Amino acid sequence: MATRGRKPTPTAIKMLEGNPGKRALNNNEPKPAKKAPRCPSWLEDEAKKEWKRMGKILEQMGLLTDMDMAAFAGYCQAFARWKEAEEFLTQHGSIVRTPNGYLQQVPQVTIAQSNLKIVLKFCEQFGLTPSARSRIAGDGAATDPEDDMELLLGGD
Structure with a gap:
């Protein structure tokens, strides 16, 4: 059965945001080790580069775990x-003339638009947009997210 309403915010992100709603945190949420999953071999080369670039950052923030492999690969x-x-669009343009003389948009326009939408949806999930980052407290360059979390929550 599908649930209604907004998607719940992951506890890790709520904690980084300082729990602005002051609602009780889900203590039963799975807490996988804060270790980035291994990059799948089947990813395209450019996807592997992005995995390497962003994986380190998300792992440091405590937002990427082994359980997130499929979402991050997507x-x-x-x-x-x-x-x-x-x-392709930069090199070849977005319009071609058909053999009949009509102007037609190349498929890469639609490919770019649909994949950008997908990228942005994933960015929201991982806190990778300016609005998502604005809700997260801290400098984002923490070497040990648990220590920063203790500081944020007032622990020793």
């Missing part, structure tokens, strides 16, 4: 396809 693959389509 982000990286969509990023690679979006980039490939945008590079």
Whole structure:
């Protein structure tokens, strides 16, 4: 059965945001080790580059775990396809003339648009947009997220 309403915010993000709603945190939420999953071998080369670039940052923030492999792989693959389509458009343009003389949009326009939408949805999930980041407290460059969390929550 589908649930209604807004998607719940992951506890890790609520804690980084300082729990602005002051609602009780879900103590039963799974807490996988804060260790980035291994990059899948089947990702495109550009997706692997994005995995390497963003994986380190998200792991340091405590937002990427082994359980997130599929979601993060989806982000990286969509990023690679979006980039490939945008590079094509930069090099070749977005309109071609058909043999009948009509102007037609190339498929890469749609590919770029649809993959950008996918990328942005994943970015929201991982806190990678300016609005998502504005809700997160801290400098984002923590070397040990648990220590920063203790400081944020007033622990020793």
